[in-house]
Amino acid sequence: MRTYPLFDTNVFLEYKTTIKEYANVMRLSSIVLYELVATTIDDGSLQRFDTWRTTANKDHRLLTPSMIDYWETAKAVRRLRFLNLTSKTTTPTELQNDALIARTAWRNNCFVVTSDVDDFAYLQKVMPKLEVIPADVFFS
């Protein structure tokens, strides 16, 4: 059974006042961190995210895809396209972030907590060991 929650970007945005209560059990995806930082307006916020990154790394909670992860994830997304589970107009990069979050979750004994369960449900067809739970169910 997967042990640690890995929160998708949308969960941080929707549950920001709740998540800090469970920080001691969560893992932090570097892909999610990228998505949060890339849209940051304030320099003070950027500094806080940097501290978050370094403390996560020191406590072995920062999950970053390896070269093999990128390779295996690309093959998984390719299988999705062969199975016609994605639209022909969906670019590989649109799926990349979710697929990398999914891959690093199952490789690190995590399950994904997300508000977009349907997107990850498709990924489960090519990553059968991936576990996903909707955020409203997880926090209920």
Place this chain on the structure above:
Amino acid sequence: MKKKDLPENGLRLRDYSHLPRAKDYPRPKKLSAKTRAFVEATAAAMEALQREEQKRS
């Protein structure tokens, strides 16, 4: 939720009973220094997200 029916679009309705809920994690009595630092940094990051949201609105 314990449904396992197959709707027309082929997606299996999902059973999450085997996964933990937030309330299943016990409050730790003591945190290591590194974990405490991460927990505090998480709280600060969430405050930053709150401020970012206010700036955008």
